[in-house]
Amino acid sequence: MLLLALDTSAAATVALLRDDVVVGRFASADTRSHAEVLAPAVRRILSEAGVAGTDLDAVVAGVGPGPFTGLRAGLVTARTLGFVWGVPLHGVMSLDALAFDAVTGGAVPAGSGFLVGTDARRGEVYWAAYRAPSRSGDLPDLVDGPHVGAAAALPGGRPLVGRAASLYPDAVDGVPAFAASDPDAASLARVAHRRLLAGASLRDTSPLYLRESDAQVPGPRKRATA
Structure with a gap:
């Protein structure tokens, strides 16, 4: 299975995988240039792998949660590529x-609960609660979330993975190996x-913003008075 994945919920990352093997990868820590770097990164990765977009089995997009502008850039790019190439999204x-x-990194014991948290800015965290699988190879179960809130208000008693x-x-x-x-x-x-x-169902690409955009529609102009 040949998959192209994009995520811009934090850093901008792109990866091409054949089954579980990474064929090509791009990552940028600059959170202000997602829209500029994604398309060139996709073009380079596919070119170096000798893969055409129409060869893909699917495009996979990270739906967040994440900041409005960065997350939107990744989702718009993924939707456009899926439409142009005619592949599932x-x-x-x-x-x-x-x-x-x-x-998979063995950072949490089998069957145990843990939290995942990323930077939501403004002193807040995007987070969700998971339970590690009891059997090797299974995916962790989402228990609660996603949410956005102050780090001090996170549920206690469980280690946190993520920045x-x-x-x-x-x-x-925090879990030191995954603290950044x-x-x-x-x-x-x-x-x-x-x-x-x-054979499990996947999400559509509706974004998980969790907060309103900082951009506001301007109100009507005030009438000038004489």
């Missing part, structure tokens, strides 16, 4: 990719691959 919650990394752990070390019990991690497109594709093989 699937959505995966971006936090699922981090939960998958934590489980929020390094941003708010006094408020959360953001969602990655390669892991996103692996989650989608497993779900597709299992």
Whole structure:
């Protein structure tokens, strides 16, 4: 199965996977240039792999949660590519990719509960609660979320995976190996691959903004008075 995945919920990442093998990958930590870097990255990755867009089995997009502008750039790009190439388009919650990394990396014990949290800015965290699978190879189960809120208000007693752990070390019990991690497109594709093989349904690409955009529609102009 040949999948192209994009995620812009935090960093901008692109990955091309054949089954579980990464064929090509791009990542940029600059959160202000998602729209500019995605299309060239996709073009380069496909070209270097000798793959045409129409060869893909699907395009996978991270649907957040994430900031409005960055998340929208990734989703618009993914939707456009899927439409132009005529291939299926699937959505995966971006936090699922981090939960998958934590489980496959052995950072959380089998059957245990844990949190995933990313930077929501304004002193807040995008987060969700998961349970690690009891059987090797299974995906973690989403227990609660996603939500956005203050780090100090996160449920206690469970370790936290993701960049929020390094941003708010006094408020959360972070997993050191994943304390600076953001969602990655390669892991996103692996989650989608497993779900597709299992015949499970995937999300559409409706974005999980969780907050209103900072941009506001201007009100009517005030009438000038003499």
